[in-house]
Amino acid sequence: MKKYKLIFGSLLAIALFYGCSDTKEGLYDPKAISTIDKLSETIGKLKSCSYSLSTDITYSASSGKPALHKDSDVYMKGPSKMYIYTKEPGSRKGYYYNGSELALFRFDNNTYETAKAPDNTIATITAVHDKYGVDFPAADFFYPTLTDDLIHDFDTIVATKSTKIGGVDCQEINAVNAKANVFISIEKATNLPKKLEIYYLGKEKGKSYTITFIDFKTNPVLEDKLFNFIPPATAVKTELLTKKLED
Numbered sequence: 242m243k244k245y246k247l248i249f250g251s252l253l254a255i256a257l258f259y260g261c262s263d264t265k266e267g268l269y270d271p272k273a274i275s276t277i278d279k280l281s282e283t284i285g286k287l288k289s290c291s292y293s294l295s296t297d298i299t300y301s302a303s304s305g306k307p308a309l310h311k312d313s314d315v316y317m318k319g320p321s322k323m324y325i326y327t328k329e330p331g332s333r334k335g336y337y338y339n340g341s342e343l344a345l346f347r348f349d350n351n352t353y354e355t356a357k358a359p360d361n362t363i364a365t366i367t368a369v370h371d372k373y374g375v376d377f378p379a380a381d382f383f384y385p386t387l388t389d390d391l392i393h394d395f396d397t398i399v400a401t402k403s404t405k406i407g408g409v410d411c412q413e414i415n416a417v418n419a420k421a422n423v424f425i426s427i428e429k430a431t432n433l434p435k436k437l438e439i440y441y442l443g444k445e446k447g448k449s450y451t452i453t454f455i456d457f458k459t460n461p462v463l464e465d466k467l468f469n470f471i472p473p474a475t476a477v478k479t480e481l482l483t484k485k486l487e488d
Contacts, residue, residue: 270399283432289318292457301447313378322468337470344470
């Protein structure tokens with residue numbers, strides 16, 4: 242999937258694209274396409290949302306990299322407010338975006354950075370990812386052209402099976418190309434995303450990336466102060482342009 246082309250678009254009041262305009266040849270199951278469209282339509286009606294994520298990343302044995310687990314809490318409001326808290330071994334970070342400024346606070350180091358940011362969430366996350374390599378969690382599901390982007394990137398998209406995740410009935414979608422075998426599970430009752438599994442092929446064979454959505458809340462009341470960063474009195478400000486955000 243195209244990371245960070247698919248970012249929270251429907252919360253930004255961007256026009257939805259129902260159906261598929263891409264004419265690329267491939268195997269595209271109408272049931273799978275309809276299920277993805279319903280997800281986009283549901284997300285497109287939200288004014289705000291919050292959810293937790295459980296993320297697991299594994300690497301091929303030859304890479305020498307250990308498996309990684311991290312947890313995230315995500316809060317989104319309107320076109321230009323976001324707060325993300327992430328926790329992984331040895332690192333806790335908070336990203337605060339209020340529509341004009343992005344702040345990163347490293348809880349364990351008591352350091353922070355701030356930078357001017359574009360006036361919408363999509364542009365901000367895209368810019369931060371492109372410049373600093375920051376991976377914002379589960380961005381792929383929320384772009385309004387999700388269906389067209391999947392068709393553009395994958396040769397096969399089919400509805401496979403009904404499955405239960407955390408006791409919730411889901412429809413599983415399988416998308417395949419030369420680089421990845423992807424499984425997307427969408428909750429039947431709500432049309433909301435429940436799980437994303439990416440199994441890499443080709444040069445990255447052996448790597449996997451799994452995200453599970455937990456406690457997805459639609460249109461919660463989120464106060465603006467949640468998105469405004471106020472540094473602790475003892476925190477040290479560091480330079481954004483000399484210290485990578487993902488460190």
